Amino acid sequence: MSKYFEIARIYMKAQLVWRADVVFNMIFTIARIVFAYLLWGVIFTGKSTVGGFTFYGMMSYYIVSSFLSQLEMSSGISGEISERIRNGTFSKYLIIPVNAEGYFAAMEAGIVLFYLIFDFLAAAAWIVIFRIQFVFSHDLISILCAVFMIFAGMFFMLQLNFYLGLLTLKYQGIGIFLMIKNNLVALITGTIVPLVLFPEIMVEVMKFLPFYYVTYLPSMLLTGYNQEEAVLGAAVISLWCLVMQVVIKMTWKKYIRKFDGVGI
Amino acid sequence: MENIAKLENVTKIYKRYKKKEGLKGSIEGLFKREYEEKAAVLNMNLSIKEGEFIGLIGPNGAGKTTLIKMLTGIIAPTKGMIDVLGYRPNDMKNAYKKQYAVVMGQKSQLFFDLTVNDTLRLFKEIYEIQEEEFQMSKKYFSRLFGVEELMDVQVRTLSLGERMKCELIVALLHNPRILFLDEPTIGLDAIASKQIRKFLKEVNEERGTTILLTSHYMEDIKALCGRSIVINHGQLIFDGKTKELFEKYQDNKLITATFGYTVNNSILPDKAKLLLDEGYKKCLMVQKHQAKAVLEQIMGLEPEDIMIEEEEIGAVVERIYQEGAALHE
Incomplete structure (x- = not known):
């Protein structure tokens, strides 16, 4: 270990x-919060709630979900694996006694831990500066499930990106897969608009997908919403992680033999 | 000496996309693709003994790198059996990975943004090396390679030669039983190449590390390898002592004679080929078996100075590869 x-x-x-x-990442986090503050300020003009959210409830949701989505940095992994397979340097991970997926998980953990500190500081600073009355859940089970989902969700995204990177072994180019994934993630994780504002049927469909549990549900749980989904949500994302792990194992076994390392 | 690696009828075939020329060809390739098969290694049989220093020689595309990739498990053979230290390399078992190291001249294990010490610390953990052993190995290799003062410098600021020395330290840190080196001196200047040759010789002799080296520089092979394997078009064309390889292919000797007077070419031995003519100084190339007779004739002309050299290595390499190509045809 x-x-x-x-x-x-x-x-x-x-x-x-x-x-x-570091500086630009902090500026980016701050800019997102400022933008959201201004945008939702306009939407809430003359209204006390929108889609069941108060203004501060919405801002709290936005700060948490923005904070979590900033931490989800695994999208670079698929690109790196793909690039390394194509130029032959993926062999770097094959010749050392480590599990390649474990290597990428540890790599992501290192990067995330670093940004966690700065993103947390940026988010906290703006809660104070804008005097946002931060709405936070008081339900222990919801908080525990949300924390579990944050880790499981990030792990799932890592698995997904690792898997998509590996597909380069078969398809050579994975741009289209990445594009589909990025659009799905942007929509279903609720980082653009809270999913509660979508038609109910759409939200029900999204609940079958893992992305719902990556940032959206944990953010809602931490800000005191959707508490009835907490336990089931933790179970669903765990199941997705298990399924993904099986898929990765099978893909690795089947396709790693196709790696030619570039050059004769 | 014990056999530590064995290859039996090993073949590696690559499938490659054959694209037609131009934009039209590119568009056609979207719908219909033609592939061709290229045998990088063909029915190769080989065995390596513990402690050997082997040179793997061959022109570009001969199959040297493919062979190393198969031995390290990076790629799988299309057919045949490979056994290294009792493992099938392509099973990629960690227990096997801990017993070898590979350095590819153009691929790096170092973290360019960090220091050499940072990378070494990472590899200490990856190979589960005890702290005491780690400190001893680090000290030994940094002294051997003369890079003690570079251990805390950001890797991206190192020269190519310094970086290669550090790559070798990273590779040798866990004291591997086999070291695979693919073009370790590529792009290095003569001094750095010479230093690396010296260090590798010491690692092989002092630590008993088996080394398989591919290099285009015959100086590397001649200076280091007791045994040479020549491959071309994926086939083995020579496997034996390096000395014998040079005896077999180094057909000529160069004789340079300096006289106290201008020598007329007509009185020079007719069995020799004149390479350089400066009037009073002549350089002749002569077949090895005729060297004695030619030398006697030149001595009869009373030279002031005489120098006998081996034929240039480049010419030897060319001859070896030509023979390989002829065999292939």
Whole structure:
């Protein structure tokens, strides 16, 4: 296990080298909150609730979901795997005694831990500056389920991106898969608009998909909504993680033999 | 010495997309694709003994890198059997990975944004090396490679030669039983290449590490490898002592004679080929078996100075590869 801690640590250290990235990430987080504050301020003019949300409830949801979606950084993994398979440097992960998926999970954990600190500071600063009356759940089960879902959801996204990267072994180009995934994720994770504002039937369909449990449901739970979905949500995302793990194992076994490492 | 690697009838065939020329060909390729098969390694039989230093020689596309990739498990053979240290490399077992290391000249394990020490610390954990052993190995190799003062420097600021030395330290840190080196001196200047050759020799002799080296530089092979394997078009065309390889293919000797007077070419031995003519200084190429007779004739002309050299290595390589190509045809 210590090897994976060290992988996480080295990627965390690597983030610290580039100071501009840290600053811009913080600015980006702040800009998103400012934008949301202005946008929802206009929408709430003359209304006390929209779709069951108060203004501060909406802002709280937005800050939490924005914070979580900022932490979900696994999309780079599919690109990196794809690129490395195509240029032959994926062999780097095949010759060392580590599990490749574990390596990428540790790598992501290292990067996320680093950004967690700065994103948290940025979000907290704006709660104070805008004097947002932050709405937070008081239900322990909801909080525990939400925390579990955050980790499971991030792990699922890592699995998905790892899997999509591996598809390069068969299809060479995975751009179309990534495009579909990115659009689905943007819509179903509820980072653009809370899903509660969508037609009910659409939301019911989304509940079968894992993306619903990645940022949307944890954000809702933490801000005191959808408490009745907490336990079932934790079970569904766990099931998706299990299914994805089986799919990854089968794909790895079947396609890794296709890796030719580029060059004769 | 014990056999630690064995290949039996190993073949690797790559399937590659054959695209027609131009935009039309690219569009056609969207609907119908033609593939061709290329045998990178063909029915190869080979065995490697523990502690050997083997040179793998061959022109570009001969199958050297493919062979190394199969031995390390990066790619699977299309057919045949590979056994290294009792493992099938393509099973990718961690227990096997801990016993070998591979350095590919153009692929890096170092983290460019961090220091060499950071990467070493990571590899200590990955290979589960004890702290004491780690410190000893780090000290030994950083001294051996003369890079002690570079351990805390950001990798991206190192020169190519320095970086290659650090790549080798990373690879050797867990004391592997086999070291695969694919073009480790590519792009390096003569001094850095010479230093790396010296270090590799010491690692092989002192630590007993079996080394399989591919290189286009025959100086590397001649200086380091007791055994040479020549492959071309995926087939083995020579497997034996490096000394014998050079004896077999180094057909000529170069004789440079300096005289105290201008020598007329007509009095030079007719069995020799004149390569350089500066009047008082002549450079002749002569077949090895005729060298003694030619030398006696030149001595009869009372030269002031005489120098006998082996034929240039480049010419030897060309001859080896030509023979390989002829066999293929």
